[in-house]
Amino acid sequence: MMKRTCNWLIATFMIVWLSACSVLPAPAPPPATAAPETVQIQAEDAGSTITLHTGGLLEVALNGNMTTGYAWEPQDLDTRILQTEGEMDYRSxxxxxGASGVFRWRFKAAAAGETVLKMxxxxxxxxxxxxxxxxxxxxxVQP
Incomplete structure (x- = not known):
């Protein structure tokens, strides 16, 4: 008799416990991570002011001709604010x-602040x- 009562209590407890679990809300899905903003600029944008948010990307596309030995490169880059992202890409x-092409550089907005990007x-x-x-x-670069 004692064994039957004990089994009945365990079964009742399990039913109540499983019922309680089924009414609990499902955990919320993790927030979607948006891709960082990307701003693209070219020679016509020289002298302008570009605004980015921290973590955003800046793509610079400038015409040139690598076969002449010339290449576009950043000069005196303030890496506290703007950092190169990957290697320069050249496409003829x-x-x-001897055909000309486009030099492409990517920079990441590392921290809030102001700087001049000189290529x-x-x-x-x-x-x-x-x-x-x-x-x-x-x-x-804004936060």
């Missing part, structure tokens, strides 16, 4: 020998020669 406009088009091996071209934009 055609398969023709120079030069031959890195010509250290005493001024750059052939320069490109500058003002960068404002």
């Amino acid at each position: 406009d055609s398969q023709a020998l 120079i088009y030069h031959r890195s091996f010509e250290t005493d020669t001024p750059p052939l071209e320069t490109f500058e934009v003002n960068i404002v």
